[in-house]
Amino acid sequence: MLLRRTTALLLSNYLQPLRRHFTNPISPVNQDELLRVCTILYQQQNSPDSRLHSKLTSSNFNLTHEFFLQVCNNFPYSWRPVYRFFLFTQQNPNFTHSPVSFNKILDVVSKSRNIDLFWNILHETARRHFVNDKTFIIALKTLGGARELKKCVEVFHLMNSNGYGYSVERLSKVVKEMCRVKLVEEAKFVVFKLKDFVKVDGVVYKHLICGFCDKGDMIEASKIWNLMVDEGFEPDVDAVEKFMETFFKVNQFGEGLKLFQTMRLKRIDELGVSTYRVVIKWLCKKGMISHALEVFDEMRERGVRVDNLTLGYVVYGLLAKHRVREAYQIVEGIDVVDISVYHGLIKGLLKLRRANEATQVFREMIKKGCEPNMHTYIMLLQGHLGRRGRKGSDPLVNFDTIFVGGLVKVGQSREGIKYVERVMNRGMEVPRFDYNKFLHYFSNEEGVVMFEEVGKKLKEVGLVDxxxxLQRYGQKMTTRDRRRNTFPIIEDTNNE
Known part of the structure; x- marks a missing residue:
């Protein structure tokens, strides 16, 4: 009988959130009410509580969880109105907060850098048992970013005292997110301070290794690696690949190849396409095409499936060494050529200063239904005009009038001034022209007209490619949705 009652109680507790969800589904928010409340919060954010609460009460709005979240979203750069609205909602007997709403207010207050207030709300969150993995992540990213290292550790003790026990899985998620936002030193501090309470596993160590690799600190990454091995954990393939690629990036090429050779001797069965791709990519970039082809052949002999991204690197490596026929033979043997292979062709041809042939590849990829992305256009523009632009023979269509004039036209005069200086003083070294930003500025209806007009002028003076x-780029700017989906602004435009 007791077992039956216990089972019924547990089942009731489990189904209660589902009942609440289906009996009270998310209702659409009245936008007029939302605007009215947000206006009051903005105008009265420094008023006494009594006045603010009176204004909000008299506005007669329907307070729901969705309404609360939308109010928070309407103040992305201001925490005070949201926090004061949060205090108001706590006095409403018909409204109950949830873990989602508490995480939202924690996230909002975290941007204020008011650590005392944040700490108080975090205590309230733990006391009400509204804590989940996202709460830990918000807390550690906020406190770590403010260098409150003792409080970072105290978060785990606080949560443990409120029923959320120490968990290596939760620690792993937190460390991963901290490393993702460059808080790897702070993450390491937390891990080592919690060693008496949480038994660290290989996943936590892997995240720390990847974090230090992203930072370029190979000394610390090596220390974590050695500690991981001493404790009996074998680094997984992801950590090995990250270590290798970072060695290559910081010009410790020999160390990266030694690590790869160790994997070949001791753990060759674990080597897959991603590991081979990392090595082939950097061997091709370094011009070591013979070694790259040896690795490529080994990959195929072992039966590892070769993907198009790896083939694209091989094609680029062959072209960079003037082995054009071999590069085209590889491309011809691919069943479905995608954008990564076309990019390898275009980069290699531009490396050989064959901009016209690269443009022909660009036309072919469009003809076969492979849509170019922003990086495709940037590579081609750099190939035709150079990284710093070049002076054209016709004053109507040269670099200065099209690109520098275009920057001024979209209100980026300061950017344009740098390139005006190079016209005044040709011996002056100026920064590389950012074609990425330029194309992003003109990713609108105005760009459609501008690129069409410029294209006509270029054809008049024989610059057809x-x-x-430019005209093709302008055509893709016709609709806003297409621009957003196809051409996000990108950070790395290096086509080496």
């Missing part, structure tokens, strides 16, 4: 590139 450059005209086709």
């Amino acid at each position: 450059l005209a086709d590139i």
Whole structure:
């Protein structure tokens, strides 16, 4: 009988949130009410509580969880109105907060850098048992970013005292997120301070290794690696790949190849396409095409499936060494050529200063239904005009009038001034022209007209390839949705 009652109680507790969800589904928020409340919060954010609460009460709005979240979203850069609305909602007997709403207010207050207030709300969250993995992540990212290292550790003790026990899985998630936002030193501090309470596993060590690799600190990464091995954990393939790639990036090429050779001797069965791809990519970038082809052949002999991204690196490596026929033979043997292979072709041809042939590849990829992305256009523009631009023969269509004038036209005069200086003093070294930003500025309806007009002028003076590139880009700017989906602004435009 007791077992039956206990089972019924547990089942009731489990089903209660589901009943609440289906009996009270998310209702749409009245936008007029939302605007009215947000206006009051903005105008009265420094008023006494009595006045603010009176204004909010008299506005007669329907307070729901969705309404609360939308109010928070309407103040992305201001925490005070949201926090004061949060205090108001706590006095409403018909409204109950949830873990989602508490995480939201924690996230909002975290941007204020008011650590005392944040700490108080975190205590309240733990006391009400509204804590989940996201709460830990918000807390550690906020406190770690403010260098409150003792409080970072105290978070785990606080949660443990409120029923959320120490968990290596939760610690792993927190460390991963901290490393992702460059708080790897702080994450390491937390891990080592909690060693008496949480038994660290290989996953936590892997996240720390990857974090230090992203930071470029190979000394600390090596220390964590050695500690991991001493404790009996074998680094997984992800950590090995990250270590190798970081060695390559910081010009410790020999160390990276030694690590790869160790994997070949001791753990060759674990080597897959991603590990081979890392090595082939950097061997091709370094011009070591013979070694790259040896690795490529080994990969195929072992039966590892070769993907198009790896083939694209091989094609680029062959072209960079003037082995054009071999590169085209590889491309011809691919069943479905995708954008990564086309990019390898275009980069290699531009490396050989064959901009016209690269443009022909660009036309072919469009003809076969492979849509170019922003990086495709940037590579081609750099190939035709150079990284710092070049002076054209016709004053109507040269670099200065099109690109520098275009920057001024979209209100980026300061950017344009740097390139005006190079016209005044040709001996002056100026920064590389950022084609990425320029194309992003003109990713709108104005860009459609501008690139069409420029394309016509370029064709009049015989620059057909450059005209086709710009006109094609302008055509893709016709609709806003297409721009957003196809051409996000990118950070790395290096086509080496």
